[in-house]
Amino acid sequence: ATSDFSPAVVVGTGYGAAVTALRLGAAGIPTVMLEMGQLWNTPAEDGAIFSDMLTPDRRSSWFTSRTEAPLASFLWLDIANRNIDPYAGVLDRVHFGDMSVYVGRGVGGGSLVNGAMAVTPKRWYFEEILPGVDADEMYGTYYPLANSMLGTNNVDPAWFETCKSYQFARVSRKHAQKAGLTTTFVPSVYDFDYMRREEAGEVPRSALASEVIYGNNHGKRSLDKSYLAAALGTGNVTIQTLSEVRDIAQQQDGTYTLTVRRIDAHGTVLGVRQLGTKYLFLGAGSLGSTELLVRARDTGKLPDLGEEVGQGWGTNGNVMLGRANHVWDTVGAVESGMPALGIDAWDDPVNPVFAEIAPVPAGLETWASLYLAITKNPERGFFSYDPGADRAVLQWDIAQGQRSIDAAKSLFDRINKANRTIYRYDLFGDTRVFENRFTYHPLGGLVLGKATDLHGRVKGYRNLYVTDGSLIPGSTGVNPFVTITALAERNIARVLAEDF
Ligand code: FDA
Numbered sequence: 001a002t003s004d005f006s007p008a009v010v011v012g013t014g015y016g017a018a019v020t021a022l023r024l025g026a027a028g029i030p031t032v033m034l035e036m037g038q039l040w041n042t043p044a045e046d047g048a049i050f051s052d053m054l055t056p057d058r059r060s061s062w063f064t065s066r067t068e069a070p071l072a073s074f075l076w077l078d079i080a081n082r083n084i085d086p087y088a089g090v091l092d093r094v095h096f097g098d099m100s101v102y103v104g105r106g107v108g109g110g111s112l113v114n115g116a117m118a119v120t121p122k123r124w125y126f127e128e129i130l131p132g133v134d135a136d137e138m139y140g141t142y143y144p145l146a147n148s149m150l151g152t153n154n155v156d157p158a159w160f161e162t163c164k165s166y167q168f169a170r171v172s173r174k175h176a177q178k179a180g181l182t183t184t185f186v187p188s189v190y191d192f193d194y195m196r197r198e199e200a201g202e203v204p205r206s207a208l209a210s211e212v213i214y215g216n217n218h219g220k221r222s223l224d225k226s227y228l229a230a231a232l233g234t235g236n237v238t239i240q241t242l243s244e245v246r247d248i249a250q251q252q253d254g255t256y257t258l259t260v261r262r263i264d265a266h267g268t269v270l271g272v273r274q275l276g277t278k279y280l281f282l283g284a285g286s287l288g289s290t291e292l293l294v295r296a297r298d299t300g301k302l303p304d305l306g307e308e309v310g311q312g313w314g315t316n317g318n319v320m321l322g323r324a325n326h327v328w329d330t331v332g333a334v335e336s337g338m339p340a341l342g343i344d345a346w347d348d349p350v351n352p353v354f355a356e357i358a359p360v361p362a363g364l365e366t367w368a369s370l371y372l373a374i375t376k377n378p379e380r381g382f383f384s385y386d387p388g389a390d391r392a393v394l395q396w397d398i399a400q401g402q403r404s405i406d407a408a409k410s411l412f413d414r415i416n417k418a419n420r421t422i423y424r425y426d427l428f429g430d431t432r433v434f435e436n437r438f439t440y441h442p443l444g445g446l447v448l449g450k451a452t453d454l455h456g457r458v459k460g461y462r463n464l465y466v467t468d469g470s471l472i473p474g475s476t477g478v479n480p481f482v483t484i485t486a487l488a489e490r491n492i493a494r495v496l497a498e499d500f
Pocket of ligand 1: 012015016102103104109110113115213243244245246283284289440441467469470479480
């Protein structure tokens with residue numbers, strides 16, 4: 001029996017969810033947020049909330065007995081990973097055959113673990129991927145709103161040129177320029193003034209202490225410090241943690257009933273309960289929200305969901321690769337964990353690439369330049385329901401990633417040729433140069449205008465909405481969270497005006 005009821009429920013606490021909860025709360029609507037991960041605000045015995053990349057412990061990972069870092073090896077040695085106790089840690093790597101997907105777990109979702117790069121896509125590309133969305137409104141109103149709420153800031157160019165922390169980026173820039181390529185500063189939600197004081201030795205180090213992907217103890221404006229703090233500040237929003245939504249059903253009166261499984265931080269199931277709501281917003285991310293609706297459709301709980309549910313998933317064209325630097329091109333032992341520069345070749349008519357110049361925060365000289373390339377890859381995967389595992393399984397074939405590798409290769413072959421350098425073969429566990437068996441940027445599954453209307457209302461059901469990265473059709477051309485945030489702002493403004 002449904003004992004609890006909340007007028008509005010938001011599933012998840014990532015970007016789409018946080019925006020939605022703030023706007024609902026500010027409109028006076030009592031709202032419950034359900035998050036499967038933990039609230040990360042309490043230091044452990046070592047005085048830190050999160051563990052760093054060099055000595056990750058159980059806080060780093062979501063229920064696994066060994067960490068799974070993106071750089072699997074260094075000089076072919078498995079030095080990045082550690083055996084740990086299974087625990088409700090902050091980073092999850094979800095495996096599906098040829099593709100695995102990194103996602104954040106906890107209050108703030110991906111904002112807890114990500115590289116903080118806050119990039120607005122080129123307008124012409126936005127118009128190409130989401131032609132049904134008014135670009136004037138996005139670029140005039142919602143991108144500026146999202147950036148200001150998120151606390152986006154820019155590195156001081158004078159400091160950038162002289163600091164130690166970005167020597168790695170300056171070396172990569174020199175190599176790109178030698179090949180005739182253009183670099184651009186990347187805005188961030190990491191506080192660059194804090195970083196400057198880190199380097200000056202005035203404050204505890206975070207970005208400069210190899211903190212990224214397993215959380216930052218300082219400096220980063222994650223969602224718990226921006227949107228979610230504001231949402232709680234309305235007095236109308238509450239967050240329930242370690243609470244995973246498993247099922248969604250609809251009652252005769254049109255309200256929804258959620259089945260919520262509560263665990264403790266060690267994975268023991270504490271109980272399963274029902275929560276009713278009138279307005280249900282899915283912000284569980286591309287994997288989470290899509291799974292909930294694929295499961296609801298294919299188990300017959302929401303039978304009117306259409307075939308578009310589960311379709312249109314992409315990796316944002318992610319490819320990671322490393323280049324070997326010349327012995328004289330040292331980058332030093334300190335690399336900021338937060339990137340600040342990208343190679344912008346998105347206007348290339350054949351092989352568009354936006355490559356963020358990524359750190360190798362190993363704490364020692366690596367003679368390596370690392371990149372996360374975002375490429376334009378039209379291949380799309382889809383999700384199907386596996387009844388045995390009660391799980392939505394991503395269908396993505398390794399061959400679908402080839403376009404991304406080809407594009408990255410064409411760009412980095414040019415850079416290597418101009419600088420007489422070679423690729424690194426020792427970083428991804430075997431001898432491959434290009435790693436695209438994982439993505440940081442899962443997008444799609446419940447695409448705007450297909451599985452939903454043009455404002456995220458799920459087709460076939462009233463008062464059921466999608467707010468997160470699953471709305472975006474597989475690609476943003478740049479790092480996606482500003483776009484997810486801006487789109488969520490746009491959609492909730494319309495929904496509040498018309499549906500409440
Ligand atoms: P998001 O994934 O943020 O949040 C979903 C939340 O829902 C999670 O907290 C999850 O635990 C919860 N959830 C899922 N299923 C649930 C269920 N059934 N019940 C309850 N809760 C559930 N992007 C960028 O723009 N710049 C960058 O620098 C980076 N860097 C980067 C690094 C790394 C390591 C990662 C993993 C990702 C990035 N990203 C990034 C990507 C970015 O973080 C990502 O696109 C957004 O977090 C996606 O936001 P969403 O709102 O879609 O969901």
